[in-house]
Amino acid sequence: MNNYEQELREQICDIGRNLFNKDFIAANDGNISARLSETEILASPTGVSKGYLKPHMLVKVNLQGEIIEAAEGYRPSTEVKMHLRIYNELPEMNGVVHAHPPYATAFAIKGEPLNKMMMPESVIAMGDIPLAAYGTPSTEEIPDSLIPFLGRKTAVLLESHGALTWGKDVMSAYMNMERLEYTAKLTFITRMINGERELPQNRIDELVALRSFYGM
Known part of the structure; x- marks a missing residue:
């Protein structure tokens, strides 16, 4: 095993611990993967807590x-x-994370996308987070439900299931999961204080224009 593979394995384990410690997953839930080469993927195993991956x-x-x-x-x-x-x-994506973060998963169960543009950082980094149609876990239904969003998004809610994020590397995929859950949590809190409020469209347009500047 070369150094790159060893480092990638350790990084996946670190991300598993972060997901576990943040309560984004429970028990054996969730999975993480990273592209090792053009033809090889490293993936977390079934039946193992991601908080205790080796x-x-x-x-x-x-x-x-x-x-x-x-x-x-x-x-x-x-x-x-x-x-x-x-x-x-x-082919340009090299990391994928699936988890059940509680706020985001609540919206996924409700069947509601996170599409309100309320905070500049979220608009620049992610934009809206759509809802992928329900599919039975472990079948091709969920992969098929992702097709409308591939090439356009890096995060989706999985209806009645959880969330899936991807990125240019596995750390980017994990960061997208953090952003997704933070957006869901803020949406929930602002609704509780009757304060949900979108940015004006001209401000949203300005922020979208900044994405290329930040390499998004």
Whole structure:
């Protein structure tokens, strides 16, 4: 194993601990992956708490989901299909995170996208966060539901399920999950104080124009 692979395995484990410690996942929920090469993906295994991941537990699969390398007793989650759809459709994307952050998941259960443009940072970094139609976990229904958003977004709510984010690397994917949950939490809080308020359209347009400046 080369140094790059070892570092990537350790980074995935760090992200798993962050998701766990922030209550973005419970028990064995969620999954994380990163592109190792043009043909190889490192993915978190099924049946393991992401808060207690160890580098050797990660499974190496190809873009068809076939196992290339795995320690005894470990196999990829059946939900890796979501990840593979993104890697196959978007070669420039190199990290994917699936979690159940509570505020965002509440909106996903309600069936409501996070589409109010209320805070400059969110507008610049993410824009609106759409809702992908419900699909049965572990089937191709969820990967299929992502198609309308690939190439346009890096975060979606999964109806009645949770959230999925992706990015140019696995840390970017994780940061997008943090931003998504923060947006959901602020939306909830501002509604509780009857203070939900969007920015004026001309200000939103100014912020959207800044995305290229910030490399978004």
